[in-house]
Amino acid sequence: MKTALLLSIGLLLGNHSWANEALAKKNGCTGCHAMASALVGPAFKDVAAKYAGQADAKDQLVHSIRLGSSGKWGPMAMPPQAQLSAADAQKLAVWVLKSK
Template sequence: MKLIYSTIAFYALTMSPAFASADLAKKNACMSCHAVDRKLVGPSYQDVAKKYAGQKDAVANLANSIKAGGAGKWGPVPMPAQSALSEVDAKTLAAWILAGAK
């Protein structure tokens, strides 16, 4: 029984954050409007990462944009607010996007 718990704990602690974040994006329907490498309804994650590259507090700023939504940053289609998303999940998604959504 200890072996089973140890194995589960090992995989939980070593699961790739990128994999977890991709799942988080899918779970929250982010992929309905965004793709990693091409524009859909909204900008690609690669384009978002380029826009925020080198900015101070990029993760916090992008997480805020995810939660609050907005208009005019990427064209005429507004980003709907994702207010049900937790602060932690918004920052996790933002960090994943800024790291190239890999």
């Protein structure tokens, strides 16, 4: 009950960060990435730090999310996540860039 109330308040205030975390979990992102520590891929906070201040950061991340990437974080390639809609990839990119 308390969780539902907090989620409702978050929606009313426009804070959707929890929803994007749920989107990341739903789409398997958290199988390779964690918020604060590297797993198979870099931590979300490290991705945010790497792209901080870059005008095209969101577009770069959307591209990497949907089409995959290699060589940005070492030898492990990120497989493409083509099943994600462009809108969901953008939500995830914005959420990752706001990670701390």
